[in-house]
Amino acid sequence: MPELRASALVDAPVSVVAGALLDTSLITGFGVRVPGPLLCVGDELAGPFGVRLAVTRADLSGVSAAGDFLELHTDLVVTGAGTMVVDRVGWTSVRGVVGRFADMTVGRGTALRVLEKRSALLARRCSELRSARVVVGAAIVRGGRLLAQQRSFPESHAGQWELPGGRVEPGEKPVDALVRECVEELGVPVVVGDQVGPDVPLKRDLVLRIFSAELAGGEPEALEHNAVRWVTAGELPGLPWLPADRVLVPALQRLLN
Template sequence: MPELRITTLIDAPLRTVAAALLDARLLARAVRGLGVRISGGPVLFAGATLDGSVGPVDGTLFVTRADTTGVSAELVGGPLPRFTLVTDLLHTGGGTMVVDSVEWSSPGGPFGRLADVLVGRGLALKVLEARAAAVSARSVELLSARVVVGAAIIRDGLLLAQQRSYPPEAAGKWELPGGRVEPGETDHAAVIRECSEELGVTVEPDDQIGPDIPLRADLVLRVFAAHLTEGEPEAVEHRAVRWLTAADLDTVDWLPADRVLLPALHPLLT
């Protein structure tokens, strides 16, 4: 099976680089003009699908992994038996090592030989180089991004979620409680304040869960585990609140940014 690989060292924390990788719009822009088309988004999460093509090969990009370890996607529904795009992230003393690779297998006969030429001799390498450059630049931008915090409040193996009532495009969807960090405020202080305002409870924040998640060009979502210390959650600013079991997580209509966190949340609900 043919494979191409490139390695890039980015001077940014691993979670920041992971956030850049999760930006689906960045991926689309990076490969524009190279005979590659990708549409979808705005954020990548495990299970997401994007319409795509690589040269003459059309198909659907199915995201199989999107977390702090990197991103993997497969091109399915096209004539190639296999085409995968894999990015692995490794923390080092000098920054974050990004290892981009693409693998494919071709059918036999003349089309297979043509596919190897079109995919392997330049196109795949150009895609990897463009993606690496875009991720590096986006990571630097995200170092100064403003932060929205979220709280993964867990009690007795259950996760608290709240249902949006506005704006119209988000109404009815579910998310974790939270909001923007105010100037001069720490992330943990913002978690405590937002949970008091949105739920009428007091919480104690703990470690961050999952990667930073890009919301806009200059805004990221950062979610922390938390536990209740006082009060019972109420839907003060939202349509409803609900305690979810591990089995519930994949059945809820989450906002895309919150859906990114499901692989990190599942192990906590045992």
């Protein structure tokens, strides 16, 4: 399988770059049809000429998608000067002289132009996300289970599940905001740990940032939601999550395992 590689250094933390890669606006301009605004593992992408790909990876390490004769991989490497973005495109060749000619001209030339344009879009999106407002969420773990809460409003999201949290107020630190939100929504104090997964784009200037957390006392109650429940790693994919939380399911499963 012929393969084309390209790399670029982005002046942004890996959590920001990984989040920007989830934004499907970076690929829809190339004629790719997507199921929603964010890339999730398991999503099917439809490209020109009947090309179909399934997303197999979307996390802090990068993004991958594979089909019958095409594979796309973007790997992220943390450096002292930023995040190195390494793109790899592989495709199955047609046999014979015509196939080899296509590999050297149409295939490689088109792929290189697409990667160069996507690289510029990625750098611009990362710049936007670095200064974006933040919504924080808590991945509260107890006994190998994750706490989730069911939305009661708005009507479009009623019945769906999300992690506890809310917006960071002006002048407020994300960790302080998360502690406050857990008291308001669940009635319990928490101890906040490390970030889990990438910054997930919600709007052009708004991201969701999840932190691991542990209960510091009390029992969570659904003070502002329909219900709360403890979920195992195996149950996570089947829960009807809000779109932004669904993106983080692989990272949450790793947290539990």
